[in-house]
Amino acid sequence: MNAARTSLSSSAARECWLPTLQLAMQEVFELMLGCKLETPAEPPSEEGLDITSMVGLAGQLCGILSVRCSAKSAAQMASRMLGIDAEKAGPEMWDAVGEICNMVAGNFKNKISGLGDGCMLSVPTVITGGDYNVHSMVNDNLHAVLLFAGEPVVISLEVHS
Amino acid sequence: MDNIRTLIVDDSSVMRKIVERSLRQAGLGIAEVIEASNGAEALAAVQNHKVDLILCDINMPVMDGLEFVKELAQVESAKGVPVVMITTEGSEGHVVQALSAGARGYIRKPFTPEQVKEHVLPVLAGNV
Numbered sequence: 627m628n629a630a631r632t633s634l635s636s637s638a639a640r641e642c643w644l645p646t647l648q649l650a651m652q653e654v655f656e657l658m659l660g661c662k663l664e665t666p667a668e669p670p671s672e673e674g675l676d677i678t679s680m681v682g683l684a685g686q687l688c689g690i691l692s693v694r695c696s697a698k699s700a701a702q703m704a705s706r707m708l709g710i711d712a713e714k715a716g717p718e719m720w721d722a723v724g725e726i727c728n729m730v731a732g733n734f735k736n737k738i739s740g741l742g743d744g745c746m747l748s749v750p751t752v753i754t755g756g757d758y759n760v761h762s763m764v765n766d767n768l769h770a771v772l773l774f775a776g777e778p779v780v781i782s783l784e785v786h787s
Numbered sequence: 788m789d790n791i792r793t794l795i796v797d798d799s800s801v802m803r804k805i806v807e808r809s810l811r812q813a814g815l816g817i818a819e820v821i822e823a824s825n826g827a828e829a830l831a832a833v834q835n836h837k838v839d840l841i842l843c844d845i846n847m848p849v850m851d852g853l854e855f856v857k858e859l860a861q862v863e864s865a866k867g868v869p870v871v872m873i874t875t876e877g878s879e880g881h882v883v884q885a886l887s888a889g890a891r892g893y894i895r896k897p898f899t900p901e902q903v904k905e906h907v908l909p910v911l912a913g914n915v
Contacts, residue, residue, distance in 0.1 A: 653897060654897045657897035657898065657899055658805070658896075658897045658898075704801065707801055707804075707805055708801060708804055708805070709808065718800070718801055721799050721800055721801040721802075722801045724799065725799045725801055725802050728799075728846075728875055728896075729875050729896045729897050731875065732874075732875025732876060732877060732895075732896060733875070733877075733896075733897065735878075736877040736878060736895070742877065742878025742879065742880065742881070743878045743879070743880035743881065747846060747875065747876070748846075749798060749846055749847070749848060
């Protein structure tokens with residue numbers, strides 16, 4: 627999983643971060659959920675993505691990594707991770723999305739040379755509902771949408787420094 | 788190796804279940820699984836239950852995995868019980884810290900059942 631190691635040192639290198647972030651996400655879904663994420667042909671609507679998981683990064687890289695999806699997708703994720711019916715996924719769906727976000731954050735930072743030891747992760751926080759705004763001192767914002775079982779999943783990295 | 792009593796320590800109940808399923812899929816002779824959601828709960832668990840193997844996350848509230856491993860060394864009844872860290876913190880520095888604290892193995896999340904087997908089997912066999 628080190629194939630996409632990129633550098634922290636230059637801003638030019640940050641251009642590689644978006645594909646690295648997408649790769650980190652794809653690996654988590656392949657290994658933990660046994661499915662491949664697809665890249666949408668056209669940007670899908672982000673309406674109804676009411677579950678947001680966030681993991682804070684602090685240290686050499688400060689920011690917030692978030693994963694946003696619908697409740698239906700979250701239930702499907704819990705279903706695949708636990709081997710249960712999606713209809714029976716209750717609070718597990720929030721835990722599942724939180725853990726996915728946590729693993730994507732860890733996998734991403736492990737791919738950035740020099741960042742592994744210099745960046746700490748918070749435990750994940752999961753927000754339900756879509757009517758909120760996040761206000762943070764963002765210097766850079768990476769954003770990608772991938773399709774999980776045909777449904778959009780948004781991954782964002784807001785970089786503070 | 789049969790009838791292995793395992794303590795799984797992770798603040799995510801989903802992850803505890805995934806780790807348990809991976810251990811069982813790996814055919815490691817897991818008989819009983821005890822769960823704890825942080826290091827403090829895990830310390831209480833090892834004082835009340837005999838365990839043969841501990842799989843432990845690092846980033847947890849209340850007491851993290853590294854602190855737990857250090858504290859575990861003071862628990863007489865748990866002396867020699869192998870701990871394998873299973874965590875998103877995959878940097879070399881974290882691995883060194885965990886192994887220095889007393890962990891016998893290290894698995895990075897995300898993982899496959901095969902990777903769990905590959906890391907846990909030698910630990911159970913006493914080869915690590």
